[in-house]
Amino acid sequence: MAVTTKQHAYLQAMGIEVFIPQGSSPVGAPMAAVPATPESLPDITTHTQIVAATRDLNWEQLQSQVSICTACELHTTRSQTVFGVGNPHAEILFIGEAPGAEEDRQGEPFVGRAGQLLNEMLRAIKLQRTDVYIANILKCRPPNNRDPKPEEALQCWPFLQQQIALIQPKIVVALGRIAAQRILHTDTPLARLRQQIHHHVQFNLPLIVTYHPAYLLRSPQDKRKAWEDLLFLQQSLRDITK
Ligand code: SF4
Incomplete structure (x- = not known):
């Protein structure tokens, strides 16, 4: 069965190699952007290069690499990159899709009203924002809050x-x-x-799913379900760490 461009990008982003016949390339494959990289850091413009360049980086080096990344077109419209926030040794890692306007302004994920709701959700299970780590799949804001494109997720995936x-x-x-x-x-x-533990093969970690706080602001009737998910998270963590 032929692999579509979208599927190909997703599979590559997950680290799954897909055979593409010689001389062809998936339509819409990411274009290498012109790098603007200081000499002290490797030039990274493709997914493979980013994988290689990020593998051994420590926290500060990784943050520096993200801050100068030009691997996808989102670098042309961002105010700044949004690396992540919280405890670098957290037991729980929350991952959203991409920064929004406020995150782009402040350089921190999940700020503004959605961020406040996430903080409240954490407090409901006796956690502070500083107890967990919060990041996004993309480190740069897609313009007009559009959904991330597969090729953008592909390029940014090694950072995550x-x-x-x-x-x-x-x-x-x-x-x-x-x-x-x-x-x-x-x-x-x-x-x-929701309400089940997925085993993420590439992360080699258990993963659970819940609602995005921005969605909960629009659909408060689902806050009860989000609460159930938080309880499920608590119980799952207890089971994993006991
Ligand atoms: S979204 Fe990720 S891959 Fe794209 S420019 Fe920003 S940091 Fe680089």
Whole structure:
């Protein structure tokens, strides 16, 4: 069965090599951007180069590499990169899809009203923002809050992977449908992904799914389900660490 451009990008982003016949390339494959990289850091413009360049980086080096990244077109419209925030040794890693306007302004993920709701959700299970780590699949804001493109997720994926390698969390929580579907490489609706532990092969970590706080602001009737998911997270973490 032919692999579509979109599927190919997703599979590559997950580290799964796909055979592409010689002389052909998937339509819409990412274009290498012109690097603007200081001499002290490697020039990274392709997914493979980013994988190689990030593998051994420590936290500060990784953050520096992200801050100057020009590997996808989002670098042309960002105010700044949004690396992540929280405890670099957290047991729980929350992953959203991409920064929004406020995150782009402040350089921190999950700020503004959605961020406040996430803080409240954490407090509900007796956690502070500083107890967990919060990151996004993409480190730069897609313009007009559009969904991340597969090729952007592909280029940015190694940064997230290296964050996970450095944090070594016990469990990952995907926030919202897009993050969940991208990370799990599925089209299954969020409602059917919740309340179960997925084993993420590439992360080699358990992963659970819940609603994005921005969605909960628009659909407060689902806050009860989000609460159930937080309890499920608590119980899952207890089971993993006992
Ligand atoms: S979104 Fe990721 S891959 Fe694209 S420019 Fe920003 S840091 Fe680089």
